[in-house]
Amino acid sequence: MIDLKNAIRSIPDFPIKGIIFRDITTLMQNPEALREACNQFYNRYKDEKIDKIVGIDARGFVFGAVLAYLLDVGFIPVRKKGKLPFEAISEKYSLEYGNAEIEIHKDAITKGERVVIIDDLIATGGTVAAAIKLVEALGGEIVECAFVVELTDLKGREIIKDRKIFTLVEFEGE
Numbered sequence: 001m002i003d004l005k006n007a008i009r010s011i012p013d014f015p016i017k018g019i020i021f022r023d024i025t026t027l028m029q030n031p032e033a034l035r036e037a038c039n040q041f042y043n044r045y046k047d048e049k050i051d052k053i054v055g056i057d058a059r060g061f062v063f064g065a066v067l068a069y070l071l072d073v074g075f076i077p078v079r080k081k082g083k084l085p086f087e088a089i090s091e092k093y094s095l096e097y098g099n100a101e102i103e104i105h106k107d108a109i110t111k112g113e114r115v116v117i118i119d120d121l122i123a124t125g126g127t128v129a130a131a132i133k134l135v136e137a138l139g140g141e142i143v144e145c146a147f148v149v150e151l152t153d154l155k156g157r158e159i160i161k162d163r164k165i166f167t168l169v170e171f172e173g174e
Contacts, residue, residue: 111139125156
């Protein structure tokens, strides 16, 4: 089994001084690491009743689409505001460095569908908290929120503490 943590590049002082950026592009370009990450997600959910995978823009699309394919379920993109062509609902949230808004098509989820939300990283938890609100507004039931990386020092878990969370790799302030 490949060490996923070592497959992630750490870039100091990006995007601002004092921040260590966890760059998962090195994991995604490594076929063994990408396969391992996707297999871990698949093994986690293969025996669950899942109806849809919701992937958060943009790297959540990579892992979410693969997982949806492997589970033979639908994939739903949650996009940055203004990127979806059909009727959508949106939710504003705070980022580490500002504010943003995401949206989902109004017809993406049917009431009662069981959903896994997936993204590359949980930091402060704002993005996934907004995605949770969108899924629930459409009547979806959230099985779990899944991430490749958790930045534990930023305490994103506390924002969504009433949810089940699964992460492949954790980084503290190292």
